[in-house]
Amino acid sequence: MKRVLLIGGSSEIGLAIVRRLAAGEPVRPVLLGRDPEALERALAGLEAAGCSDGRVAVIDARDAGAHQSAVADAFAEAGGFEIVVLAVGLLGAQAAFDADPALAREVLETNFVGAGSLLLESLRALRAQGSGTLIVLSSVAAQRPRKANAIYGAAKAGLDALANGLADAVHDDCVRVLIVRPGFVRTKMTAGLPVAPLATTPDAVAEATVKGLERGSGTVWAPAIMRPVFALLELLPRALWRRLPL
Numbered sequence: 297m298k299r300v301l302l303i304g305g306s307s308e309i310g311l312a313i314v315r316r317l318a319a320g321e322p323v324r325p326v327l328l329g330r331d332p333e334a335l336e337r338a339l340a341g342l343e344a345a346g347c348s349d350g351r352v353a354v355i356d357a358r359d360a361g362a363h364q365s366a367v368a369d370a371f372a373e374a375g376g377f378e379i380v381v382l383a384v385g386l387l388g389a390q391a392a393f394d395a396d397p398a399l400a401r402e403v404l405e406t407n408f409v410g411a412g413s414l415l416l417e418s419l420r421a422l423r424a425q426g427s428g429t430l431i432v433l434s435s436v437a438a439q440r441p442r443k444a445n446a447i448y449g450a451a452k453a454g455l456d457a458l459a460n461g462l463a464d465a466v467h468d469d470c471v472r473v474l475i476v477r478p479g480f481v482r483t484k485m486t487a488g489l490p491v492a493p494l495a496t497t498p499d500a501v502a503e504a505t506v507k508g509l510e511r512g513s514g515t516v517w518a519p520a521i522m523r524p525v526f527a528l529l530e531l532l533p534r535a536l537w538r539r540l541p542l
């Protein structure tokens with residue numbers, strides 16, 4: 297029985313990863329998130345997909361003071377986890393940020409400080425047990441933030457850099473970090489937005505993630521074509537990058 301902790305327990309991508317893991321072997325899931333009803337619905341969906349003996353607990357990414365005990369309690373009650381998936385994220389809209397700086401701060405706090413704090417607590421617990429993998433949902437936006445998503449992109453770049461640096465720090469403790477960088481994924485996060493080129497689905501991201509786990513990859517791009525695309529985009533001179541309708 298594989299024990300899986302999903303932080304951001306109502307995330308469509310995170311739940312697709314848990315379902316995909318459960319297709320390979322039985323999974324006992326624990327879902328941490330901020331909305332108890334959404335967590336219960338998500339758990340029922342996982343149980344319908346074959347998971348068993350799951351539980352949910354409430355945590356808010358912006359309440360960093362509660363992270364250490366919430367993650368430690370989840371590990372203690374489950375007897376540890378083979379896999380932790382960190383899927384907390386908030387997109388927001390650049391136009392709204394211009395109108396209300398508090399919304400921009402919420403996106404920075406959720407995606408970098410909050411998710412970063414949950415990342416640190418997850419790694420602390422995995423190191424203490426001396427094994428396990430942390431899957432971090434980053435984004436292609438971390439590679440080169442665009443003017444249309446500068447706040448979200450900057451926060452994701454910070455989280456991605458933190459995960460990258462700590463992946464090397466925990467390597468000798470037999471703990472792995474897998475960074476997943478999806479492009480545009482059709483989930484409730486992107487509902488109502490114009491669909492970007494190379495858009496993908498939660499199930500396709502989950503498939504790429506589990507393949508990356510099996511291969512021992514450090515980073516997964518989803519879809520894989522995003523890696524060369526962003527390698528090229530990163531080389532574009534700023535004057536050209538600024539004018540692209542991205």
Ligand SMILES: NC(=O)c1ccc[n+]([C@@H]2O[C@H](COP(=O)([O-])OP(=O)(O)OC[C@H]3O[C@@H](n4cnc5c(N)ncnc54)[C@H](OP(=O)(O)O)[C@@H]3O)[C@@H](O)[C@H]2O)c1
Nearest residue numbers: 304306307308309356357383384385433435480481483485
């Ligand atoms: N969808 C995309 O195009 C895309 C692309 C690249 C990367 N990603 C990243 O992939 C991850 C999963 O995204 P998704 O597409 O699955 O979107 P999603 O379904 O909206 O999942 C986001 C998760 O973050 C949770 N969350 C947000 N703020 C929180 C807070 N303050 N405290 C606790 N939980 C909080 C949400 O909880 P609620 O349900 O309660 O809001 C939800 O569980 C995110 O990190 C996202 O940034 C998504």
